[in-house]
Amino acid sequence: MFFELGLALAALHFGVPLGYYAVAKRWLRKDWGIKEDGGYRPKVSVIIPTYNEAEHIAQRLENVAQSYPRDKLEVVVIDGASTDGTAEIAEKWAEKAGVDVKVVREERREGKAKSLNRALGLATGEVVVIADADALWAPDALRRAVAKLADPSVGAVSCVKRPIGGPGIEEGYRGFYNALRVAESKAWSTPIFHGELAAFKREALEAVGGFPTDIGADDSHAATLIALRGLRAIVADDVLCMETVPEEGYHAWRIRRAQHLIQHFAKAVRLLRKAPRPFRVVLAAEAYLHLVNPWLLLTAVALLLASAFMGNILATAFLGTGALMLLYKPYRTWIVAQIYLVAASVRNLRTKEIVWNKQIKRGRRRC
Ligand code: GDD
Ligand code: MN
Numbered sequence: 001m002f003f004e005l006g007l008a009l010a011a012l013h014f015g016v017p018l019g020y021y022a023v024a025k026r027w028l029r030k031d032w033g034i035k036e037d038g039g040y041r042p043k044v045s046v047i048i049p050t051y052n053e054a055e056h057i058a059q060r061l062e063n064v065a066q067s068y069p070r071d072k073l074e075v076v077v078i079d080g081a082s083t084d085g086t087a088e089i090a091e092k093w094a095e096k097a098g099v100d101v102k103v104v105r106e107e108r109r110e111g112k113a114k115s116l117n118r119a120l121g122l123a124t125g126e127v128v129v130i131a132d133a134d135a136l137w138a139p140d141a142l143r144r145a146v147a148k149l150a151d152p153s154v155g156a157v158s159c160v161k162r163p164i165g166g167p168g169i170e171e172g173y174r175g176f177y178n179a180l181r182v183a184e185s186k187a188w189s190t191p192i193f194h195g196e197l198a199a200f201k202r203e204a205l206e207a208v209g210g211f212p213t214d215i216g217a218d219d220s221h222a223a224t225l226i227a228l229r230g231l232r233a234i235v236a237d238d239v240l241c242m243e244t245v246p247e248e249g250y251h252a253w254r255i256r257r258a259q260h261l262i263q264h265f266a267k268a269v270r271l272l273r274k275a276p277r278p279f280r281v282v283l284a285a286e287a288y289l290h291l292v293n294p295w296l297l298l299t300a301v302a303l304l305l306a307s308a309f310m311g312n313i314l315a316t317a318f319l320g321t322g323a324l325m326l327l328y329k330p331y332r333t334w335i336v337a338q339i340y341l342v343a344a345s346v347r348n349l350r351t352k353e354i355v356w357n358k359q360i361k362r363g364r365r366r367c
Contacts, residue, residue: 003315006303010318013296020285024183032186034232037150044146045074045125045202049115049195052358053133054084056244058093060133065099067142075101078119080109086133111355112195113211113218120210128202130219134361135161135196138240145199145239155204155231156223158190159197159241165361166245172333178237184286185234188278189227191268191286192261193219196241204231215267216260216353224268227279246359251340253359258290258344263352265290294341 046064050057057077064075077094079087087105094101102122106115120128127149129142137159145157160178163170177192184190198219208225211218223233246253269287272280301322307315325331347353 002303002310003307003312006300006307006315007318009296009300009303013293013300016285016293017289020289021180023281024180024187027183027187028179030186032234034148034151034154034234036147038143038147040147040150041069041072042126042146042149043072043074043124044068044127044129044142044199045076045123046129046131046142047116047119047123048075048077048131048133049080049112049119050077050082050086050090050133051080051109051112052082052084052086054082054086054089055361056134057086057089060131060136061090061093061097061099061101063136064131064142065097066139067137068146070099073099074123074125075099076119076123077101077103078115079103079105080112080115081106109355111213113213113216113354116218117210117213120205123202126202128200128205130195130198130200132195132243135241135243137197138242141197141239141241142199145197145236148234148236149199149201153232154234155201155226155229156193156233157199157239158193158219158223158233158235159239160235160237161194161196162240162242163245164242165247167247167250169329169333169336170245170250172329173337176330176333178235181235182237184282185232185236187282188276189223189233189282190235191220191224191227191233191265191279191283192217193223193233193235194241194243195219196243197239198223200226201231204229212267213354214352215263216256216356217264220261221264221268224264224283225271227276228268228271228274230276244361246361249357249359252357254340255344255347256353256356258340259348259353261290262341262344262348290341291345294338294345297335297338298342 077090090103148154148157163174181190204226212221227233265287275283304315304319
């Protein structure tokens with residue numbers, strides 16, 4: 001009995017995502033159905049939220065400044081009371097930059113989303129772009145994102161990500177999830193955005209009330225609300241960001257991000273009925289994959305273990321095969337992601353991590 005149930009849950013755990021990826025592969029071959037305009041040059045406000053980014057901020061400002069015509073660019077650095085001199089470095093950079101840069105210092109650190117909303121109130125651009133300080137954009141990333149916003153059906157655009165540093169597993173994970181985000185975006189919209197580059201039509205962002213401050217994944221949630229209101233929110237395959245991956249505290253980093261996505265989906269799934277049809281499938285599938293599916297694996301393993309202890313040879317064989325398959329990297333990457341999601345759900349009961357510990361990124365260790 002344990003054995004049959006365990007097997008059925010395991011089949012469901014692996015079967016549903018495999019089915020979804022088969023569908024996603026078909027989406028990947030679709031046309032975008034978007035009319036880009038490479039000459040569209042609205043005023044852009046780039047918001048850089050910072051907390052102790054002294055190591056990255058100057059290079060990041062340089063990177064942003066080179067990404068768009070300077071007379072159409074406004075940069076707002078919103079600093080959450082850094083203690084490492086981030087704001088001073090940004091101010092010094094602003095003095096000689098020849099770019100419109102505002103540096104706003106908050107008295108207390110209150111979390112990224114609150115800062116973003118404060119900065120949104122100061123930003124004057126038609127397009128508002130979030131740019132995490134510890135990431136970099138490919139030189140044409142912003143222009144390509146803006147070109148897509150020229151289409152009236154598009155409300156928000158985010159990037160695909162290439163990891164800098166971190167363990168090998170991060171790369172496998174990234175490649176796979178980048179493809180999935182793009183597939184969902186081609187279908188219509190994706191519910192997962194990236195703070196490394198998240199570009200919004202200002203009007204669309206204001207219509208959903210800016211960034212939510214009660215959950216962690218502010219960027220993904222705002223994008224999803226925009227998609228629920230009928231404009232597309234897409235991750236584009238020609239908009240590329242590089243993000244630094246922590247080498248110490250990698251697990252804690254992955255768990256915190258998983259916590260934020262779980263918070264986002266738990267909230268977004270309640271609006272599922274409002275989703276435009278093609279987005280409903282995507283949102284339902286992603287909510288299921290983040291909220292439910294990891295628990296099926298855990299339960300299946302527990303049932304099979306119980307069955308194996310009771311002498312069921314087949315259960316032992318299944319568990320043994322499952323363990324052996326961990327040598328196969330994509331499978332291992334998947335299993336690890338499930339463990340992060342389960343750990344994150346449990347952790348969410350204790351803390352939402354709205355204000356999180358800073359992870360040590362590559363390079364910082366040498367200081
Ligand atoms: N002003 C302000 N206040 N900025 C902050 C705060 C804060 O309390 N906390 C973090 N930041 C800044 C960081 O300095 C960085 O520029 C950006 O917000 C993202 O923080 P990271 O610490 O680099 O987070 P991450 O890359 O792991 O987080 C990713 O996932 C989050 C959701 O889980 C990013 O994509 C985030 O944008 C996203 O919200
Ligand atoms: Mn980051």
